[in-house]
Amino acid sequence: MQTRRSLIDLDDFSSQELQDIFTRAAAFEEHRPERRLTGTACVNLFFEQSTRTFTSFNLAELRLGADIVNLRPSDLSSATKGESIEDTALTLAAMGVAVIVVRHSRNGFAEEVAQSFDGHVINAGDGTHAHPTQALLDLYTILREFPELQGRTIAIVGDVLHSRVAHSLVSGLKRFEANVVLVGPEAFVPSEYVSDGVRVERSLDAVLETADAIALLRIQRERFDVMPMSDAEYVERYCLSEARLKKLRERTIVMHPGPYNRGMELEECVLDYAGWRYAKQVMHGVAIRMAVLDLLVNGA
Ligand code: NCD
Numbered sequence: 001m002q003t004r005r006s007l008i009d010l011d012d013f014s015s016q017e018l019q020d021i022f023t024r025a026a027a028f029e030e031h032r033p034e035r036r037l038t039g040t041a042c043v044n045l046f047f048e049q050s051t052r053t054f055t056s057f058n059l060a061e062l063r064l065g066a067d068i069v070n071l072r073p074s075d076l077s078s079a080t081k082g083e084s085i086e087d088t089a090l091t092l093a094a095m096g097v098a099v100i101v102v103r104h105s106r107n108g109f110a111e112e113v114a115q116s117f118d119g120h121v122i123n124a125g126d127g128t129h130a131h132p133t134q135a136l137l138d139l140y141t142i143l144r145e146f147p148e149l150q151g152r153t154i155a156i157v158g159d160v161l162h163s164r165v166a167h168s169l170v171s172g173l174k175r176f177e178a179n180v181v182l183v184g185p186e187a188f189v190p191s192e193y194v195s196d197g198v199r200v201e202r203s204l205d206a207v208l209e210t211a212d213a214i215a216l217l218r219i220q221r222e223r224f225d226v227m228p229m230s231d232a233e234y235v236e237r238y239c240l241s242e243a244r245l246k247k248l249r250e251r252t253i254v255m256h257p258g259p260y261n262r263g264m265e266l267e268e269c270v271l272d273y274a275g276w277r278y279a280k281q282v283m284h285g286v287a288i289r290m291a292v293l294d295l296l297v298n299g300a
Pocket of ligand 1: 053131218257
């Protein structure tokens with residue numbers, strides 16, 4: 001199938017399209033656009049819990065004038081009546097649904113939907129694999145501070161192994177030739193992550209004075225069988241504490257995709273830090289998702 005453009009991971013967009021998305025998002029932030037998705041039916045299908053991404057997609061679709069159906073997984077025939085996700089996708093397409101936004105705990109699920117759906121699929125997070133719209137809003141947020149990313153140092157701290165956010169963000173940062181430093185213990189940041197433009201650092205203290213941006217990650221407890229490290233040890237080594245905050249350079253920004261856990265990856269004082277960009281990330285998310293929807297549905 002796959003006759004229409006989908007966004008499964010950032011590689012689906014050329015560098016020019018990434019720029020196009022950022023330009024559109026900036027325009028949408030400036031002026032609320034006309035209803036560019038009037039008559040376009042969007043189904044939001046979230047098999048995993050979500051506060052930010054779900055609300056953000058809903059608002060983006062509403063602001064573009066789309067018709068929206070939020071389909072709860074427990075309502076799906078595939079849940080109890082044996083229908084395959086392929087047949088669900090065929091059914092939705094036959095009804096005229098043009099866009100499916102999907103989140104699932106299994107890597108590759110969004111791609112599977114895209115293979116059998118005659119419409120656009122947007123991956124809102126599949127397992128530990130990818131979360132492209134989060135990466136786009138993160139990149140957009142960083143680019144707002146540092147329009148030239150080449151040579152900038154971006155540290156991503158914590159459970160990189162299970163973070164679809166980190167996986168997509170790293171691939172985006174490489175496209176912009178930033179220096180990526182992945183920070184965490186081997187169990188969260190395996191040495192195999194080292195590649196061109198990406199290095200691994202075991203000590204958070206070692207990057208505080210050189211990072212331009214620090215992206216903190218939540219420990220994905222739900223994806224571990226056994227936690228490899230106690231909370232106390234994690235906090236001791238990787239929590240962004242007041243003492244660590246004081247070592248950052250003046251222009252260093254701190255980000256988090258949310259949900260963040262106070263007392264784990266950050267101390268409360270981070271929320272008052274001048275460079276804390278969480279609210280901006282969330283705000284940018286709506287404009288970025290509007291831009292992605294607009295590009296996929298209406299073209300360049
Ligand atoms: C993340 C996710 O679900 O991948 N959150 C988000 O979408 N903003 C990160 C997380 O759950 O820790």
